[in-house]
Amino acid sequence: MSTVPFLAEFDSNSQEFFLAGVIRPHSVDEIGSSICIFRKAIDDVRGVLYINIKRLVQMNNTAFQAFARVVLDTCRTRTDLRFVVVTSSVVGWTEHMFKHLSSIEPRVTVEVYDSGFYPGQSFVEDPSFIPILRTQTKMTWRHERTILPRHGMRRGIVMADICCGIGDFALLVKKEFRPGRIVALDHSRASLAYAREMAASFDVADIEYTYGDASEMLLEGNQFDLVTCRHSLQIFNRPDMILKELFRICKPGGRVYITNEKNSHCLGEPRSQSIQWTYNEVAKLFSHFEMDVELGPKSRRYLTDAGFDDILIESFMVTNLDGDPQDFADVIAAWENVYVEEMAVRRGDSSDFIERFRQGFRDHIFAALHPKGYAGWPIWAASGRKPS
C-alpha cells in the first residue's frame, strides 16, 4: 500500500502537532527541523498540546527517542503543560509505543480516537450487521450493474471501494467489469474478516482488503480513476470528512460514486400506513444516533460542496418484483432484527413503541410476499468528477 509522505506540522488553532508518514532517520540530525517545529509548538502552547499521530505509518527507535526526550524534558520544566497523544487503531503499534511514555510520565496521556469515534459505530461494526449487508447488495446489484458504467466504471481502471463492508460489491465488480486494481477499505474488523473469507472461498486473491478509517486514510492522493462509497456517508456522523478524503484519493478527472437512501420513502401496498409510519421512525431512530438515512437526495449538495463538478444523479427503486420476492423479504427481516432489537432497545423505547415499530416491518414483508403486493426501497446513486 502506498502511504502519505513524512510530515511534521503544527496547527496553533487546534494546538495540534501532526506527525505523519514514515519516519525512519539514521540519525537524529536528519529530523532536526521536525524536532525544531515540535519545540516551537511547545513554546507556543499552554494547557494541552495534542500530538496527532493518526497517520503515522512507521517510526523507528531513533525518531521515537528523539521526540520522547523532548516530551520528558518539557514535563520536567513546564508544569503548565500536558501532552495528549492522539493515535488510531489503524496504526495500532503507536498506541503500544506511546503508552510506554505515559506510564513514565503522568502528564502524557494516549487516546485511541477511533475506538468510539462515531455514534453508530457499535451497531455497524457488530457482526449482527453482516446479514443486512449480505442481503442488501444482492438486491441493489441488479440495478447498479447497469448504472455504474455511466459513472466511470470500465475495464482496467484503478478503483477503491471505501467503506466496503463485507466486500461483496468489490467481488461483483471484479467479476463483471475487470478493473486493473481494487482496494476495498473498511473500519469493521468483523466485516473485513468476512470479506477476506468470502474472497478466499471464491479463489479471488487480488482485492486489497484494507483496515482503515475513511475519514483519515493512509492511501496516497490522486491515484484512483473511480472511488465508490456505498450506503456509508449516511452512517458516519461527518459525511463531509469522508467525502474530502474520497476527493483526495481520486485522480483529477476521475469520479467518486456514492449511494445513499431516503428511508422515510420506503413504501408498500397493502398496509401502506403502517409501513410508512415505521420508516418515518427509522429515519428518526438513525438521527438519534447521528446517522442521516435521508441523505440520498442531498447528494448533489454534498458533492458540490466537496468540490466535484459534472455531477450525475439517478435514483432507483429496489422492489419485490426485481427477482424472488423472498430476497426483498430477507432484507426487511434483517433490518427489523437490528433496527428493532438493537437500536430501538438501546434508545430505550417503550414496549408499545417497539411493537408498533416492528409491525411496520412485518407489514412490509407481508406486502413483499403478497401475490398482489408491491414493496419498494428507494436509493440515490450519484457521482461527481474531480476537476482536472
Ligand SMILES: C[S@@+](CC[C@H](N)C(=O)[O-])C[C@H]1O[C@@H](n2cnc3c(N)ncnc32)[C@H](O)[C@@H]1O
Ligand atoms: C451500511 S454499511 C455499507 C457497506 C457496503 N458499502 C455495502 O453497501 O454493503 C456502512 C459501512 O461503512 C463502514 N464505515 C463507517 N464509517 C467508516 C469510517 N469512518 N471508516 C471506514 N469505514 C467506515 C462501516 O464499518 C460499514 O461497513
